[in-house]
Amino acid sequence: MAHTFPVGSADVGLPRDAFYPTAAPVTVPDGQGGWLTAVVGSWRGSADGAGQAVFFWHDTQFVGWSASRMVLFPHVTAGGTSILVSYPEWPAGESFAQWTDNLITAPQVLIQYTWAQGRVWASPWNAVPPNTTNEPALEYLP
Secondary structure, X not given: OOOOEOEEEHHHOEOOEOEEEOOOOEEEEOOOOOXXXXXXXXXXXXXXXXXEEEEEEEOOEEEEEOOOOOEOXXXXXXXXXXXXXXXXXXXXOOOHHHHHHOOOOOOEEEEEEEEEOOEEEEEXXXXXXXXXXXXXXXXXXX
């Protein structure tokens, strides 16, 4: 059986296994003797491939995700002791089909995530991934 994530949305009945991994985990040292891991998971209910979340673990404990709602097509890489996530921007006036045809050349927003003081921090500190969906908020469902 494929691995699934313990995340769904109880308020609309998304099941506990609502997401599945769509990319290999990216793990970096946290600079404090532990590890920070990120995995992109896709929503099982998506008909068009959209609707992802970036999941974070510190060592073996799930500690959250990059946004409180699903995002569109994030790309995760390692950057020293940080996880780097690039999010394509959706230009105003483009249809979803036009945008997804041009994802490779779309402008990117880069957010750096690091582990410090017992949590994941985004840099810039006020960074918000673009193109969050209107889907219900994500919830941890152990």
